[in-house]
Amino acid sequence: MGFHLDPDKRVPVDRAATLVADGAMVALGGGLSARLPMALVRELIRQGRQGLHVVGSAHGIDVDLLVAAGAIAVCEESYVGFEQDLGLAPAFRRAAERGTIEVRESCCDTILMQLRAAEFGLPFLPVRGVRGSDILRLHPEYGEVRCPFTAETLVAVPPLRPDIVLIHALLADRQGNLHLEQPYVLDERFAAASRNVVATAERIVSTEEVAAAGITIPGHLVAAVSEVPFGAHPSSCYPAYAYDRPHLAGYVRAAAAGDGELACYLERFVTGVPDEEGYRKVVGEEHLSALGRWSESTTAWKGLFT
Template sequence: MTVRRRTADDKRCGLPEAAGLVADGDVVAIGGGLSHREPMALVRELIRQGRRDLHVVGSAHGIDVDQLIGAEAIGVVEQSYVGFEQDFGLAPAYRRAAGQGAVQLRESCCYTILQQLRAAEYGLPFIPVRGIIGSDVLHLHPEYSEITCPFTGQRLIAVPPLAPDVALIHGLLADQHGNVHVRRPLVLDERFAFASRRVVVTVERLASSQEVSAAGVTIPYFLVDAVVEAPYGAHPTSCYPHYTYDREHIAAWIAAAAGDEGIREYFETYLAPDECHYRDQIGEAALARLRTFDESPERWQELMA
């Protein structure tokens, strides 16, 4: 397929075409974090398309990485965390794949990843970070190197630049040129957008340039290769101020991911052929319920129980 130029006037496309910008074996930066604003429509499309050997990088994540591992789409995990916190605990597909040696574990640290992205942004061959020495995380990364500061003699770890092949980001609004509006917490989304070779964006809604500009441009158009309108594109993670995370659905994934059979059934039920089917399977009422969080603190609390 033809890769869209970053200066194209119109970067709108369909989800299959956008996910086509991710190749087998790519280093992939997934936006959002934990249970917040992860680009799940793109994750699902990568699974539909049977992507393999992805090398995922980033900070603390959850169902996005666990589902990709469950679909055998990932070869290397270089995240600072993959799991479901106190909520549901360990990530079942990740834990199983790690125990079988089915994924390479290159666990990293939030600040290390950030500094590696910055090295790429700054155009530097390395950046020094403190810490890591004494941690076994060092032994998972032969690409790191201990150096001595030429001015102070301090021991530091030099880490190489990280320029992911592709960043996947879910935002709130975008115009046809690829100007994207996102709201805090941005996690690493801006850094991913600036450091990556390709940037693929889904948004809750496409809008006019005036509307995106008024809301505030978080990621400027010249960094972006493709934009796709994907309502509920972060589901079952949250996408405020529109909807909270779908705790019940995440619980359903946790239960399904206890075994290979459950994972197969989950994907059969929810994935094929497209996002319309996915939303139908979740159900209009269930989705609408997630939008009621702002009725009152009590309501919000109820949705989290």
């Protein structure tokens, strides 16, 4: 692989999404309901992408929506769901129970070590734990290794080298330098281990502005970048906006009902709108800007979550 040295990587988000091929191994940035690359996820669904192999740590609507749209063949995440608050991920759960997706459930530290093996250019790394867990049954590719120094037996895992990672950033410049707010989750590791980084950002600004905020992921790892305001909605992208709990609750209801109601959600928010500008209109500009008012007061912040 090589670094990406083009001076200007800005493209519209639909062009950026074409870098993800059918059947690709795709890492998803962010985690739970924070900084998920939702604009790219929606665009992949609009373009009818299929057979994806998604990898990551703990995720929610990004994975569930891709499953709902029939885009995923293999799911290798450590968790997919909506936490205690909104419960199990309905489309993921249904597909796993029917066997229409292959679930290679993984574990956060195992994924981290597999990404590091890829970053380090090593053929494997040992991991702690996993022995004694039935997670082993889901991973026939794991091996065992005996430490030449201590004689301990450890599980050995191969490198995980995604074809592409999708990341949503707060700020980017035209070269693809990205500024993220913490938690970065696995985004830095994904960026270094993957063949390509495709990013969206709330705003594309000058290099000086990104550098002043702090470059989390350097442009030489990034293949394409698109400016998409509210590109993480309905997950959060602080400090720009909090997550949209009512929207997520509505999605979970529709996805749990399945069939017609789920088709309705997809039509209304994804396939029935031509692009992300259309998405923002359907969600409502006023509704979206209210998510940015978390910072006005603790009362306002709490009010978004009740």
